[in-house]
Amino acid sequence: MMRPVQEICFFVSCGVFLLHGCGRHPLEVDISDIEETVHVERFDRELFEMKMDTADHAIGYFYERYGDFFDIFNTHIIHIGPGSGKRYPSFLSMFINDPANREVYEYTGRVFSDMEEINRCLTNGFRHYLYHYPDSTLPRVVGYVSRFNQGLFTVGHFIGVGLDQYLGSDCHYYDLMGIPRYLSKNKIPEKIPVDVLYAWATQIYPYNDSVDNLLTRIIHQGMLHHFVDAMFPQLEDSLKMGFTGEQLTWCRKNEAQMWTHLVEKKLLFSTDPLVIRKLLEDAPYTYYFTGESPGRAAVWLGRQIVREFVRRNPDLPLGVLMSRRDYQEILRESRYDP
Structure with a gap:
C-alpha cells in the first residue's frame, strides 16, 4: 500500500538561494542575450x-x-x-x-x-x-x-x-x-x-592523470565544482557542495588544520586507492579528519585551491582552466596557504 505523498514544497526560484554579501560575485556574467532553454x-x-x-x-x-x-x-x-x-x-x-x-x-x-x-x-x-x-x-x-x-x-x-x-x-x-x-x-x-x-x-572534462594521487584527484574535483560555481554563481555553497550549513562552517574553521594534516601525514601524494576513497567519497565524515567533518571534506579543499588559483588569474577563460591537466602546477600557481 502506497503511503500518501507528503506535500512537496519546491516553489523556490534559483534566486532564493542567492548568496548574501556585498559586491558582485566574481563569476557573475551577463546572460541576458542568451535565449536558449x-x-x-x-x-x-x-x-x-x-x-x-x-x-x-x-x-x-x-x-x-x-x-x-x-x-x-x-x-x-x-x-x-x-x-x-x-x-x-x-x-x-x-x-x-x-x-x-x-x-x-x-x-x-x-x-x-x-x-x-x-x-x-x-x-x-x-x-x-x-x-x-x-x-x-x-x-x-x-x-x-x-x-x-x-x-x-x-x-x-x-x-x-x-x-x-x-x-x-x-x-x-x-x-x-x-x-x-x-x-x-x-x-x-x-x-x-x-x-x-x-x-x-x-x-x-574526465579525470586524466598518469600520476593519479590524492592531490591530482582533489584538484580535479575542485575544478569540477568550480565549473558548477560558474554555471550557478548565485546558488548557496551548501546546495552546490551537498553540505549542510554546519558542515560548511566546520570546513571554513578547520581549513588550515585539514591541509596541515594532509601535508604532515604525507597523504597528498598517496596513490593508495583506499586512502583516496576515504577522503573523496561520500561518508558520514571524512576518515582522516574529525567526526564533525563532512564526508568529502578534501574535495572542499580542492575547490578552495582552484578558487585561489582563479583569484590570481581572473582573466583566464573557464574553458582554458578546465582543460588544464597539470594539477600540481595549478597548486603551485595558486600559492594556496590556508
Whole structure:
C-alpha cells in the first residue's frame, strides 16, 4: 500500500538561494542575450504510459527520439537487454507493469507534477554554459524512473536523470532501503540542476592523470565544482557542495588544520586507492579528519585551491582552466596557504 505523498514544497526560484554579501560575485556574467532553454524531457511518462499493443511502434519511436540514451537505459539502468533482442518487448512489459515499479513511477509523478522551477534553474545554468562555451550544443536532459537503480548518467548529448533519486530527503522509500541520512539529505528536487551540470562537467572534462594521487584527484574535483560555481554563481555553497550549513562552517574553521594534516601525514601524494576513497567519497565524515567533518571534506579543499588559483588569474577563460591537466602546477600557481 502506497503511503500518501507528503506535500512537496519546491516553489523556490534559483534566486532564493542567492548568496548574501556585498559586491558582485566574481563569476557573475551577463546572460541576458542568451535565449536558449533547457527542460527535463519526461521519458518516464512516455514509457510507463505506453500501450503494449503498440509496443513495436513505441520501441522504434524511443530509439528514434532518444537514441543512445534509450540503449543505455535498457542495458545498463534497468538491465533488460538491448531493444533488438527477441524477448525485449516482454521484458519491457514486465518492467512497466511490475506493481512496485508502477508505484514508484506514480509517486515520482506526483512529486514532479510540475517541473517549471527545475527547468528554469536548468535553463539558467546552461545559459551560463553557453556564455563560457558559445559554440557548444546544449545536451538534452531526460528524466526516467528505474526503481532507484541509477541517479544520473551521460551518454553523447544526453544527460539521464533518475527522478526517483530526488524524491525528498524524508521519502519513505529511502528509509525502507536503509539509505543513510548523509546520502538521503541530498536526494531532493533542488539538487537536480546542480547535479546535471556536474555530470555534464565530468563528461566533457574526465579525470586524466598518469600520476593519479590524492592531490591530482582533489584538484580535479575542485575544478569540477568550480565549473558548477560558474554555471550557478548565485546558488548557496551548501546546495552546490551537498553540505549542510554546519558542515560548511566546520570546513571554513578547520581549513588550515585539514591541509596541515594532509601535508604532515604525507597523504597528498598517496596513490593508495583506499586512502583516496576515504577522503573523496561520500561518508558520514571524512576518515582522516574529525567526526564533525563532512564526508568529502578534501574535495572542499580542492575547490578552495582552484578558487585561489582563479583569484590570481581572473582573466583566464573557464574553458582554458578546465582543460588544464597539470594539477600540481595549478597548486603551485595558486600559492594556496590556508
